[in-house]
Amino acid sequence: MSQPGTKKIRWVNETPLSPIERTYIPLVVQGLATTIRHLFSKKITVQFPEERYQPPDPIIYRGVHRLNRDEKGRVKCVACFLCSTACPARCIDIEAGESPWPDREKYPVRFTIDMLRCIFCGMCEEACPVNAIELTSLYDLSGKSREEMVFDKNKLLLIYDWTKDAEPPLERLIAAVGTREVPGGQSPPEAPEETWPPADAAAFDRVAERAAEARLSPPGT
Amino acid sequence: MAWIVAIEVLVKIGLLLGGLMFAAAYLVLVERWIAAWVQDRLGPNRVGIPLTRIRLFGLGQPIADGVKFICKEEFTPAHVDRVLYTLAPVMMLVAALAAFAVIPFGSVLPGFTLPDGTVYQIQLVLLPGLDAGILLFLAFGGIGVFGVALGGWASNNKYSFFGGVRSAAQLISYEVPLGLSILAIVLAAGSLRLDRIILAQADTGWWNAFVQPLGFLVFLVAVCAEAGRLPFDLAEAEQELVGGYHTEYSGMRLMMFLVSEFLHMIAASFLIVILFLGGWHFWGLTGSGLEVGWGGALLRVIVLVAKVFLVILGFMLVRWSWPRFRFDQLMDLAWKVLLSWGLIHVLLVAAWMYWANEWPVWTLAVANWVSLVVVWIVTALISPPECDNRPRRELGPVGNVTPVAVSAA
Ligand code: SF4
Numbered sequence: 001m002s003q004p005g006t007k008k009i010r011w012v013n014e015t016p017l018s019p020i021e022r023t024y025i026p027l028v029v030q031g032l033a034t035t036i037r038h039l040f041s042k043k044i045t046v047q048f049p050e051e052r053y054q055p056p057d058p059i060i061y062r063g064v065h066r067l068n069r070d071e072k073g074r075v076k077c078v079a080c081f082l083c084s085t086a087c088p089a090r091c092i093d094i095e096a097g098e099s100p101w102p103d104r105e106k107y108p109v110r111f112t113i114d115m116l117r118c119i120f121c122g123m124c125e126e127a128c129p130v131n132a133i134e135l136t137s138l139y140d141l142s143g144k145s146r147e148e149m150v151f152d153k154n155k156l157l158l159i160y161d162w163t164k165d166a167e168p169p170l171e172r173l174i175a176a177v178g179t180r181e182v183p184g185g186q187s188p189p190e191a192p193e194e195t196w197p198p199a200d201a202a203a204f205d206r207v208a209e210r211a212a213e214a215r216l217s218p219p220g221t
Numbered sequence: 222m223a224w225i226v227a228i229e230v231l232v233k234i235g236l237l238l239g240g241l242m243f244a245a246a247y248l249v250l251v252e253r254w255i256a257a258w259v260q261d262r263l264g265p266n267r268v269g270i271p272l273t274r275i276r277l278f279g280l281g282q283p284i285a286d287g288v289k290f291i292c293k294e295e296f297t298p299a300h301v302d303r304v305l306y307t308l309a310p311v312m313m314l315v316a317a318l319a320a321f322a323v324i325p326f327g328s329v330l331p332g333f334t335l336p337d338g339t340v341y342q343i344q345l346v347l348l349p350g351l352d353a354g355i356l357l358f359l360a361f362g363g364i365g366v367f368g369v370a371l372g373g374w375a376s377n378n379k380y381s382f383f384g385g386v387r388s389a390a391q392l393i394s395y396e397v398p399l400g401l402s403i404l405a406i407v408l409a410a411g412s413l414r415l416d417r418i419i420l421a422q423a424d425t426g427w428w429n430a431f432v433q434p435l436g437f438l439v440f441l442v443a444v445c446a447e448a449g450r451l452p453f454d455l456a457e458a459e460q461e462l463v464g465g466y467h468t469e470y471s472g473m474r475l476m477m478f479l480v481s482e483f484l485h486m487i488a489a490s491f492l493i494v495i496l497f498l499g500g501w502h503f504w505g506l507t508g509s510g511l512e513v514g515w516g517g518a519l520l521r522v523i524v525l526v527a528k529v530f531l532v533i534l535g536f537m538l539v540r541w542s543w544p545r546f547r548f549d550q551l552m553d554l555a556w557k558v559l560l561s562w563g564l565i566h567v568l569l570v571a572a573w574m575y576w577a578n579e580w581p582v583w584t585l586a587v588a589n590w591v592s593l594v595v596v597w598i599v600t601a602l603i604s605p606p607e608c609d610n611r612p613r614r615e616l617g618p619v620g621n622v623t624p625v626a627v628s629a630a
C-alpha cells in the first residue's frame with residue numbers, strides 16, 4: 001500500500017440502472033419471485049428429538065471433548081498443560097500428579113473442562129502433543145446444573161469409550177491411511193502391564209466414586 | 222326498540238373484540254409460518270393441545286404465547302415518564318380497535334319482523350349509517366400515531382425516541398397521499414360511507430382497483446407505510462433501533478403494542494378490500510343489492526374475509542421480499558412521488574366527474590390506466606427511485622487525497 005498522504009481513493013461508480021430497472025418493476029418482481037420460490041422449496045429444519053442431525057464428517061466435527069486412552073486403557077494425557085494454555089476460553093483445569101507408570105513422568109490427577117465456558121474452537125486438540133484430547137461429534141450437550149456441565153476426567157474418558165469405535169482416535173486413522181508418522185504418539189515399547197485403575201493411587205478412589213455418579217447417558221439410550 | 226339496538230350493539234362489540242383478538246393472535250402464527258417457510262424453515266409446529274402429544278401443526282402456539290405474555294414480568298424502567306409510558310400502549314390499542322367501528326364485515330343480514338310489526342335489518346358494521354365513516358377511520362389512525370410517538374417519548378431512551386419520531390414523521394407524510402387516493406374514491410362513489418362505496422362498486426361490477434389503478438397503487442403504498450409494515454417499518458427497524466418505540470416495554474404493554482400493529486395491518490387490509498377490491502362483491506356470486514337471504518349474507522362475509530386474508534398474505538410476503546427504505550428515500554417517495562401521483566389522480570377523477578359523468582365507467586378506467594403508465598414512466602425517467610447521497614466526486618481533492626474515478630466493470 002502507498003503512504004497515507006499519497007494514497008489514491010479508488011472510486012467505484014455504481015452501475016447505472018437501465019431504463020427498465022428505473023421503473024422498479026423488475027426489482028419488485030425479482031424480490032417477490034425469490035420469496036415465493038422459497039415459500040415452496042424444501043425445508044431444511046431438522047426435527048431434533050425425533051430426527052438427529054448427522055455431522056457430515058464426524059472426525060472433524062467439533063463437539064464434546066473426550067480424553068483418549070492408550071492401548072492399555074490408561075489415560076493418555078501426560079499433563080503437559082499445553083491444552084489449557086492454548087485454550088482461549090480458559091476452561092480446562094488440570095491438576096498434575098506424579099505418574100504411577102514408568103513410561104511417563106506426569107499424569108492428570110484431575111482434568112476438568114467447563115463445557116459452559118468452552119467455545120468448541122478445537123485449540124486444545126491442536127495443541128496436545130500426544131493426541132490425548134479430541135473433540136467428538138456429540139453435540140446435544142445439556143445438563144440440569146452448572147456443576148453437571150463441568151466434565152471431569154472420568155466423564156471425558158467415558159465419552160472416549162462411547163465414541164472410540166465410531167470415531168477412531170487420530171493416530172489409528174493415520175495408521176490406517178499409513179501415510180504419515182504419528183505425531184508424538186509412539187507407544188512405549190516395554191512398558192510393564194498395569195491394571196486400570198491402579199489400586200495404589202488414592203486419587204483414583206475419587207474418580208471411581210465419580211464414575212458411579214456420572215450422569216451422562218450414552219448416545220442412543 | 223331501544224333495547225334491541227342495545228343488544229345488537231353489545232353483541233356486535235363482543236363479536237368484534239373477540240374476533241379481532243382471535244384474528245390477531247392467529248395472524249401472528251401465520252406470519253411466523255410464512256417467515257419460516259420463506260427462510261426454508263418449518264416454523265412453529267409443536268404446540269398443540271396442552272398435556273397431550275397432539276400437535277395440530279402448532280395451532281396452540283398463540284395460546285401459549287398469550288399465556289407467556291400474561292405471565293411475564295411487567296417491568297417499568299426507573300427513568301420513564303410513568304403516566305405517558307402507561308398511557309401510550311393503551312391509546313394505541315384503543316385507537317386501533319375503535320377504527321374497526323366503521324368497517325363493514327359484510328353487507329346486511331336478512332330482515333326479521335319485530336313483535337310490533339316493523340322489519341328490523343342488522344347491518345354488519347358496528348356504527349351503521351355513520352356518514353363520516355372513512356373520516357372516522359382516518360381520525361383513529363391519527364390517534365394511533367400518538368401511541369407510537371408517546372411510547373417513544375415516555376421511554377426516555379434514544380432508540381425509542383428515534384423510533385417514535387420516525388414513525389410520527391412517516392405517518393404524517395403518508396396521510397397525505399393516502400387521503401388523496403381516498404378522496405378520488407369518495408368523489409367517484411359520492412359518499413364517505415364505506416358500505417355505499419362497496420355498493421357503488423357492486424352496482425357496476427367494476428372494482429375501483431380496475432377503474433382507478435393509479436389511486437390503488439398510491440393507496441397500497443401509503444397504507445403499507447401507515448401500518449408500519451416492511452418495507453416501511455422504520456419505526457422499529459431492529460437493525461438500527463433495537464426495537465424502536467417499544468424497546469423499553471415488556472409484558473402485557475408490549476403485547477398491546479404488538480397486537481395494535483397487527484390490528485393496523487388488518488384494518489389496512491380491510492380498507493384495501495373495501496375501497497378498491499369490491500368489498501363483499503364477487504361477480505356472479507354475491508349479487509349486488511341489499512336484499513339478501515341468509516345464504517347470500519353469509520357468502521358475502523366469506524368473500525370479504527377471504528379477500529382480506531389474501532391481502533394480508535400479500536403483506537406478509539412483501540415483508541420478506543424487498544429491503545427497507547432509507548429514511549430520506551421514504552420521505553422522497555411520499556412527498557415527491559406519491560403526493561404528485563395522488564394529485565394527478567384526484568384531478569383526473571374530478572375532471573371526469575365534472576365533464577364526463579355521463580360517459581360509461583370504462584372511459585374513466587382507460588384514462589386512469591393511461592395516466593398510470595405515463596406517470597410511472599415519467600417518474601422513472603426524471604426522478605428515479607434511487608437517491609445517491611454519496612460524497613460528490615465534483616468536490617475535488619480533499620486534503621492531499623485525490624479521488625480517482627473507477628467505473629465498476
Ligand atoms: S475447544 Fe477451545 S475453548 Fe473448548 S476446551 Fe478446547 S481450547 Fe478450550
Ligand code: SF4
Pocket residue numbers: 076077078079080081082083084094127128129130131132133
Ligand atoms: S495437551 Fe494433551 S497431554 Fe497436555 S495436558 Fe492437555 S490433554 Fe494432556
